[in-house]
Amino acid sequence: DVKVTQSSRYLVKRTGEKVFLECVQDMDHENMFWYRQDPGLGLRLIYFSYDVKMKEKGDIPEGYSVSREKKERFSLILESASTNQTSMYLCASRPGLAGPGESYNEQFFGPGTRLTVL
Amino acid sequence: AQSVSQHNHHVILSEAASLELGCNYSYGGTVNLFWYVQYPGQHLQLLLKYFSGDPLVKGIKGFEAEFIKSKFSFNLRKPSVQWSDTAEYFCAVNGGGADGLTFGKGTHLIIQP
Secondary structure (H helix, E strand, C coil), X not given: CCCEEECCCEEEECCCCCEEEEEEECCCCCEEEEEEEECCCEEEEEEEECCCCCCEECCCCCCCEEEEEECCEEEXXXXXXXXXXXXXXXXXXXXXXXXXXXXXCCCEXXXXXXXEEC | CXXXXXXXXXXXXXXXXXXXXXXXXXXXXXXXXXXXXXXXXXXXXXXXXXXXXXXXXXXXXXXXXXEEHHHCEEEEEECCCCHHHCEEEEEEEXXXXXXXXXXXXXXXXXXXX
């Protein structure tokens, strides 16, 4: 059973602080993702990674960075937190792309971290 | 760029009513389509997915969805809803690459007993 865990369920930080959100998956998945979820906006992709030390910008990367030093761990970093980054952050993982003729694999989500920036 | 449109942001139904949630997407190429559900306080989890073959796909808990390529639609249906179906439902699409999913804004479904 795939398990994606996130380091905190709730986090409160102050404006300007550096914030680390950690995500760990235990199924040896190649791909990992960070989304933020806001009411009325759905989920929006921040960054993703398809391999160790590889990262790609998603739709809303501004104000965020990521780190993937180990295959199982993908960190989201807010260099200087701002109030507009108050949100629910969801991590997801997925196996690497299947070969020709095989199906796309679903993403497995963690429980989320609700971050409040004061 | 891909986009996903969910027509109803809030839906309120009585138990045993039939459900249809609309989803349209904009990507013109080969797509993979998903419906995810988020029950109150729980993880986002997959309801069903389509990537090829029979356009009518069946998922968990009695849900099904129909892919209509000509309409760029992937509507979610359930013939008779239960109180436990109260949740937020998200339609998502992927254009076949290694990048993430593009989600709709979600539909908050409330089932009244």
